[in-house]
Amino acid sequence: MSATQTTPTVATEDAPASRLSRISRLQALQILILLVVTIAVFTALRPDTFLTGFNIRGIVQNTAIYAVLGVGMTFVIITGGIDLSVGSVLVFSGVVADKVMVWYGGQGWATVLVGLVAALASGLAWGLVNGVLVAKAKVPPLVVTLGSLSAALGFAQIITKGLDLRDAPQALVNDIGFGNIVGQVPTIAVVAAVVVVFGIVLLHRTRFGLYTYAIGSNAEAGRRSGVKVERHLIKVYAFAGLLAGFAGLLNLGFFQSTTIGGQSNTPLNVIAGVAIGGTSLFGGIGSVFGTVIGLFIPIVLQNGFIQVGVQPFWQQVVVGAVLVAVVYVDQLRRAAALRGTSPRLPFLSRAGGAGSASRKGSA
Amino acid sequence: MSAVLEARGITKHYGHVEALADANFDVQAGEVVALIGDNGAGKSTLVRILSGAEPADSGEILFDGRPVHLSSPTDARALGMETVFQDLALAPHLSPVQNMYLGREVMRNGLLGKLGFMDAKSMRDGSRAAFDRLGATVRNLNGPVGSMSGGQRQGIAVARAAAWAQKVIFLDEPTAALGVVQTQNVLELVRRVSGEGIGVVFISHSMPHVMEVADRIQVMWRGRRVATYNKADTSMEQLVSAMTGALAQEAS
Numbered sequence: 086m087s088a089t090q091t092t093p094t095v096a097t098e099d100a101p102a103s104r105l106s107r108i109s110r111l112q113a114l115q116i117l118i119l120l121v122v123t124i125a126v127f128t129a130l131r132p133d134t135f136l137t138g139f140n141i142r143g144i145v146q147n148t149a150i151y152a153v154l155g156v157g158m159t160f161v162i163i164t165g166g167i168d169l170s171v172g173s174v175l176v177f178s179g180v181v182a183d184k185v186m187v188w189y190g191g192q193g194w195a196t197v198l199v200g201l202v203a204a205l206a207s208g209l210a211w212g213l214v215n216g217v218l219v220a221k222a223k224v225p226p227l228v229v230t231l232g233s234l235s236a237a238l239g240f241a242q243i244i245t246k247g248l249d250l251r252d253a254p255q256a257l258v259n260d261i262g263f264g265n266i267v268g269q270v271p272t273i274a275v276v277a278a279v280v281v282v283f284g285i286v287l288l289h290r291t292r293f294g295l296y297t298y299a300i301g302s303n304a305e306a307g308r309r310s311g312v313k314v315e316r317h318l319i320k321v322y323a324f325a326g327l328l329a330g331f332a333g334l335l336n337l338g339f340f341q342s343t344t345i346g347g348q349s350n351t352p353l354n355v356i357a358g359v360a361i362g363g364t365s366l367f368g369g370i371g372s373v374f375g376t377v378i379g380l381f382i383p384i385v386l387q388n389g390f391i392q393v394g395v396q397p398f399w400q401q402v403v404v405g406a407v408l409v410a411v412v413y414v415d416q417l418r419r420a421a422a423l424r425g426t427s428p429r430l431p432f433l434s435r436a437g438g439a440g441s442a443s444r445k446g447s448a
Numbered sequence: 449m450s451a452v453l454e455a456r457g458i459t460k461h462y463g464h465v466e467a468l469a470d471a472n473f474d475v476q477a478g479e480v481v482a483l484i485g486d487n488g489a490g491k492s493t494l495v496r497i498l499s500g501a502e503p504a505d506s507g508e509i510l511f512d513g514r515p516v517h518l519s520s521p522t523d524a525r526a527l528g529m530e531t532v533f534q535d536l537a538l539a540p541h542l543s544p545v546q547n548m549y550l551g552r553e554v555m556r557n558g559l560l561g562k563l564g565f566m567d568a569k570s571m572r573d574g575s576r577a578a579f580d581r582l583g584a585t586v587r588n589l590n591g592p593v594g595s596m597s598g599g600q601r602q603g604i605a606v607a608r609a610a611a612w613a614q615k616v617i618f619l620d621e622p623t624a625a626l627g628v629v630q631t632q633n634v635l636e637l638v639r640r641v642s643g644e645g646i647g648v649v650f651i652s653h654s655m656p657h658v659m660e661v662a663d664r665i666q667v668m669w670r671g672r673r674v675a676t677y678n679k680a681d682t683s684m685e686q687l688v689s690a691m692t693g694a695l696a697q698e699a700s
Binding site: 287290291292293295298299301302303305306307309310311312369370 | 522563
């Protein structure tokens with residue numbers, strides 16, 4: 086084919102990004118603006134205390150553990166799944182790490198390292214269980230992770246007979262939990278930031294990230310193109326579990342306790358942050374950066390309400406309203422931009438099943 | 449001229465239903481063969497078997513004259529055969545470039561590639577070259593394909609198959625959901641693909657499209673090929689009567 090003078094080729098140059106990708110970026114931007122406005126309002130109301138180094142430090146510290154969980158949750162939700170087990174896996178991993186560190190003895194970095202390995206292994210194990218059940222046994226992710234939410238917490242309580250452990254070594258508590266890496270920059274926030282940057286690079290620059298989007302978009306298309314869908318889903322849930330295990334160790338350092346009873350709202354708070362940050366619960370769209378912004382909003386609100394003397398319980402009301410509003414608006418715009426996707430939540434159905442293929446493939 | 453892909457005596461049963469009964473089929477390099485027949489005649493089953501998606505109960509598949517065994521779509525792809533399925537099989541949230549290379553990503557050289565980093569520029573350039581070569585209308589290489597028109601998406605799907613297929617492309621009802629202009633673009637695309645020496649198997653219910661694009665037409669009826677016509681020697685009336693079983697025996 087050399088004579089192509091009549092070819093109706095239209096230039097394939099970089100046209101302005103289409104509506105859908107514009108919307109994605111627009112939403113991350115809007116959430117960022119919402120965060121900035123919130124901060125500005127509280128700063129104006131309490132100029133003496135809100136935007137101080139001490140207060141910012143507290144906000145960042147409180148967001149750090151959620152951010153680590155949020156990275157894994159973003160990947161899972163982009164595949165069209167969900168992980169309700171992160172809070173329980175965090176507790177379980179903290180318990181195992183605590184026990185192992187006590188067994189190993191000492192208060193120094195060697196003990197922390199041993200605890201890190203134990204926490205990561207515990208989290209990874211739960212992630213693999215979730216992944217295999219979702220990908221191979223085809224049990225809906227909502228049910229699988231509801232099951233492991235219950236079972237992981239149960240195992241943690243069996244190990245500790247229901248009592249919180251408080252034997253975190255000094256190095257973990259003083260240097261990671263409460264320490265500063267330089268000046269007033271908390272170590273735990275820097276550690277979380279490293280995880281976040283790693284997540285951003287993994288999601289947007291690597292094949293792992295591409296397959297994550299592809300499965301959430303149209304698993305059957307991926308399968309027909311030679312993507313090993315089941316294996317990748319297992320990896321994604323394993324990654325989320327690994328990060329929950331890591332968060333378990335950070336949590337142990339920060340609270341000096343395994344917080345057995347304190348994590349029941351954690352998965353929901355993290356999922357809310359992911360959704361506020363523009364990751365679609367329908368799969369195929371999302372960003373780690375948006376998740377981090379989405380996680381900051383509730384924590385900034387809570388902090389600000391306390392400072393201006395509003396009952397902090399208002400934070401829960403506002404966050405609930407913001408969550409629903411953000412997802413509703415997002416859904417309307419996506420429905421207009423992306424043809425032929427029906428609003429059916431994929432994590433209620435079998436992973437990468439024929440249902441999701443015919444739903445989205447026929448678009 | 450020998451066939452690039454030939455099927456001889458293929459049978460396939462689903463329970464007691466005989467989907468294919470001693471079916472024959474052949475496609476040559478650089479020609480468009482239309483495969484037509486009424487619903488249930490066995491077209492889709494035959495294509496699934498020839499593209500490796502399903503095994504045949506018995507019969508022989510010859511590729512470049514050699515018998516081959518296709519146990520999965522990967523086997524067929526390795527031989528240079530691609531299939532564009534009826535429901536498009538693109539990922540709507542991914543860009544044309546990402547769809548083009550999905551499952552066949554170009555990785556960066558050295559350590560970065562080993563760590564899973566992709567060579568975005570080379571995939572972009574490759575996609576643009578493939579779309580331009582076939583005249584597929586892709587205005588935006590970065591936007592999600594789900595926001596593009598049906599014709600553009602079908603163009604991307606066909607161009608993707610053409611970019612990877614060295615030998616044979618199966619197109620299952622590629623014009624079924626398209627408007628007039630979009631259909632013309634896809635048919636033109638089909639002609640260009642065959643012009644590159646690839647054998648195109650074109651399944652369609654639309655007799656005008658078949659008459660426009662095909663070199664030869666093979667008619668299936670009740671699980672077997674009952675007729676093969678050169679386009680020049682046939683008419684729509686003849687095709688329709690063959691499809692409805694007026695010929696019980698294979699004519700060729």
